[in-house]
Amino acid sequence: MIRVGLIILVAVAICHTASASAEPPSSRQVELLYLLKHDCGSCHGMRLEGGLGPALNPQQLQALSIETLGMTILHGRPGTPMPPWKPFLSKEEALWLASQLKRGIQP
Amino acid sequence: MKSLLLILLIAWQGLAHSTCLTRGTGDMGIIIERASGSVLVIDTSAHKVLFRVEGLGDLSHASAVFSRDERYAYVFGRDGGLSKIDILCGTLDKRVLQGGNSIGGAISQDGKLIAVSNYVPGGVKVFSAADLSLVADIPATKTAKGKGSKTVGLVDAPGQRFVFALYDTGEIWILNMKQPDKPVVTKFTDIGRLPYDGLITPDGRNYISGLFGEDGLALLDLWHPEKGVTRILDHYGKGEQQLPVYKMPHLEGWAVAGNQAFLPAVGHHEVLAVNTSDWKESGRIAVHSQPIFVMARPDGRQLWVNFAFPDNDTIQIIDSETLKIIKTLKPGKGTLHMEFTPRGEEVWISVRDKDEIQIYDTESLTLKARFKAVKPSGIFFTNRAHQTGL
Numbered sequence: 364m365i366r367v368g369l370i371i372l373v374a375v376a377i378c379h380t381a382s383a384s385a386e387p388p389s390s391r392q393v394e395l396l397y398l399l400k401h402d403c404g405s406c407h408g409m410r411l412e413g414g415l416g417p418a419l420n421p422q423q424l425q426a427l428s429i430e431t432l433g434m435t436i437l438h439g440r441p442g443t444p445m446p447p448w449k450p451f452l453s454k455e456e457a458l459w460l461a462s463q464l465k466r467g468i469q470p
Numbered sequence: 471m472k473s474l475l476l477i478l479l480i481a482w483q484g485l486a487h488s489t490c491l492t493r494g495t496g497d498m499g500i501i502i503e504r505a506s507g508s509v510l511v512i513d514t515s516a517h518k519v520l521f522r523v524e525g526l527g528d529l530s531h532a533s534a535v536f537s538r539d540e541r542y543a544y545v546f547g548r549d550g551g552l553s554k555i556d557i558l559c560g561t562l563d564k565r566v567l568q569g570g571n572s573i574g575g576a577i578s579q580d581g582k583l584i585a586v587s588n589y590v591p592g593g594v595k596v597f598s599a600a601d602l603s604l605v606a607d608i609p610a611t612k613t614a615k616g617k618g619s620k621t622v623g624l625v626d627a628p629g630q631r632f633v634f635a636l637y638d639t640g641e642i643w644i645l646n647m648k649q650p651d652k653p654v655v656t657k658f659t660d661i662g663r664l665p666y667d668g669l670i671t672p673d674g675r676n677y678i679s680g681l682f683g684e685d686g687l688a689l690l691d692l693w694h695p696e697k698g699v700t701r702i703l704d705h706y707g708k709g710e711q712q713l714p715v716y717k718m719p720h721l722e723g724w725a726v727a728g729n730q731a732f733l734p735a736v737g738h739h740e741v742l743a744v745n746t747s748d749w750k751e752s753g754r755i756a757v758h759s760q761p762i763f764v765m766a767r768p769d770g771r772q773l774w775v776n777f778a779f780p781d782n783d784t785i786q787i788i789d790s791e792t793l794k795i796i797k798t799l800k801p802g803k804g805t806l807h808m809e810f811t812p813r814g815e816e817v818w819i820s821v822r823d824k825d826e827i828q829i830y831d832t833e834s835l836t837l838k839a840r841f842k843a844v845k846p847s848g849i850f851f852t853n854r855a856h857q858t859g860l
Binding site for chain 2: 401409412
């Protein structure tokens, strides 16, 4: 049992290294996804299929790296209505959200 | 045998009808449950949910208009869905997917046409209110990227007209549907950068579009369209750093009190007051955060204001005479929308994160009743059926 747990831990650790970002704790993940659905959703659509802001599905985001996307979330896009979310999110949290979007999450 | 069949038929019809209500609808309304694609049909006198109607698709940012007999609600969903609900029977009468991604609509002066404003593919589509069949398709101006401009702020206007703004290309269009098979479009270009919403004054004369891309608002006098679009309040915000906007304000609730109108300022913690005779600024009210809806109680004596993320747990009430804040309420996180009963003794407020509707007495400014609703957003009462622009 302990061994299985260890293997899972190691596997998770490898995944982390691969995505080069620390995952927020699961309770925070729930909050972040709620924010994504309802507050990002007020411009991008609750299903992230777009609204006044563009759709946030993997096809739409194909050309953008997780890093670029994370920076856009943190700093916004000057000249457009996209605001900086830095007051509410850490860099790790923005990168985690970006990686979720790239994976095509449905919040 | 024949008579037995007849009796059975009558009994069956009786059953079928017994699920529909036999009553007036003037004290009814609907509440959007945004996350579950459902709508509650409510009784505003009894504070009661009568029906839950399901299967309406993506209702983020959904809005609704009513047929002039106040029996049917037309709900505009984000996924391009246009749904017709029978509020007496609590049933989904008809639903069409009319666009890829839409943002509200309007019902014509004669009640026979429903117009829907689309983000994707852009433009406006007009449907028969009776059966939701397509009557006219008005594509928007193409942007540099070759896509149709998003259309916003669609309202009805006297003379069987609709008015709306084009977000990407900075235009206001008047669509005349007097002859449904020959729609006539009048275009006003260069009205300002990124119009994000629009409203029409209750008399149906003035269309105003809020601009995201610059200070001020664009005004079109529908009595004198030949005079073109003029800029009002063009000095507001000048020289001040606009704050990040976490939710676009809404202009739909046109708050008029006496000879003043009140508007949410974009990117500022202010409500703007404007004199409706000359459209000059007559005051600014510093408020808790960035306003989303500024709604006047039907008698005009109070203004109720809600706010953008992260301050969307608050409502402030302003005395329209003194322009002072008389009360700050904390209904809870995700206080998204307010709707006054027709003569204003109550206001119903949706509180998304608490999954509830709160009903306030507008004289004592205290909570009077509450009931459960799943992630509620827009609240729409049937008296909207007889108001231009709603």
